[in-house]
Amino acid sequence: MKADIAEQPEVFARLLDEQADQIAAAAARIAEWRPRSVVFTARGTSDHAALYAAYLTEIRLGIPAGLASPSAMTVYGARPDLRDTLVVGVSQSGGSPDLHEVLRVAKEQGAHTLAVTNNPSSALAEVAELHVDVAAGHEIAVAATKTYTAELLALLMLVESVKGGGTLPADELAELRRLPGHAERVLADDAAVDLAARYRFADRLVTTGRGYAYPTARETALKLMETSYVAGLAFSGADLLHGPLAMAQPDVPVLAVVGSGPAGTSMRDVVARLGERRADVVVVGPSDVDGAEARIATPDVDERYAPLLDILPLQRLALALALHRGENPDAPRGLKKVTATL
Structure with missing residues (x-):
């Protein structure tokens, strides 16, 4: 991996x-x-x-x-x-x-x-x-x-x-x-790897983003589930406010993808609401966001391009977290490379 x-x-x-x-x-x-x-x-x-x-x-x-x-x-x-x-x-x-x-x-x-x-x-x-x-x-x-x-x-x-x-x-x-x-340059930054120990004992983790960033949130949740067996719960920033916000608390970590485009602007309000509930929020994006406790920095690029870069440190986070938890990310339980469904 x-x-x-x-x-x-x-x-x-x-x-x-x-x-x-x-x-x-x-x-x-x-x-x-x-x-x-x-x-x-x-x-x-x-x-x-x-x-x-x-x-x-x-x-x-x-x-x-x-x-x-x-x-x-x-x-x-x-x-x-x-x-x-x-x-x-x-x-x-x-x-x-x-x-x-x-x-x-x-x-x-x-x-x-x-x-x-x-x-x-x-x-x-x-x-x-x-x-x-x-x-x-x-x-x-x-x-x-x-x-x-x-x-x-x-x-x-x-x-x-x-x-x-x-x-x-x-x-x-x-x-x-x-x-x-x-x-x-993103892959040369070890910030995401250094954060892995933060989630070593987490049994669930929330990921969130809006617009072009929402697929990144969903892919991050899947990678965490595949490699570390953490229950990854992915929500659009809008959907998070329609109910799931109620579970936000200090022992439920949140990874929020917040870019610099229109969707990123709307996500700032979401992060602020999470901060009010004292959630452990780490932002992935080009700038600091009120309500977040830490940030994984990514380039300030056109919002269309950001998903190709924002996912990179999150892949490294999933890999590092699996190793911290004593798991083998190259041999996930019950999975194989090609899954045939009908």
Whole structure:
């Protein structure tokens, strides 16, 4: 897991250097199709990448987007009318039967289909009309790290290329080329590792964020559950105030992702409310926030780019916490690299 995490700056650079043309070609086809809606389907870590892409699709393209429930088709046999819809399967392995079935049925029901995977020869890639290879290379650990951020970057490049009519704008590409350097600097900071001892005896932990940061909160909770067996409870900042705030107290740690965009501004009120309840809040973001006891610093970048960087120290936190608790993060109990569901 440590080795996979360390590779992420290299993965970013490779995606930008080697996959931009393939992604632009896929984006050009999508721009020609002019879908009226986009439905993403994914599982596990890839589900959080898909959620990020749904935010991008609605905010940047103005197209309604959402996440499918695969069981509607695979278990209940639903056959929704998907004309004028783009259905996107996101999967590191491309090997889960339910995602393959969703794309197969979607094509029968009139949808265009796209697969985003780390395996161009996978069943999911083969069933889809278009495929985007995230080019993360072989991932050693069971817990996904570099494939997750590769999916985020590939989906970001895809959406921005669709917005550009099939071309990633030069100014956008120039900003994205700064990501590998940002990632190297974030991974060189041991603040998250140093905080791991703080949570050694925690049995549950809350993660929260809004907008583009919400998928980061969900992915962090999953990583903590996978590697340290902590009950990770992920909430959007808005949902946290609608009930779950009642459980906030000093012995329930909170990791709050607070960026510098509109969602980050709204999260400051959430952190303040948590502080009023004396919750143990650590903020992940570019600036200090009233109500937080500590901060894991990340670069002040465009809100769209932040999820690719904010998750990096949190991956390191999950790894360090597992080791503090005497667990082996490379061999999580009951898990394997490819999970097949239907």
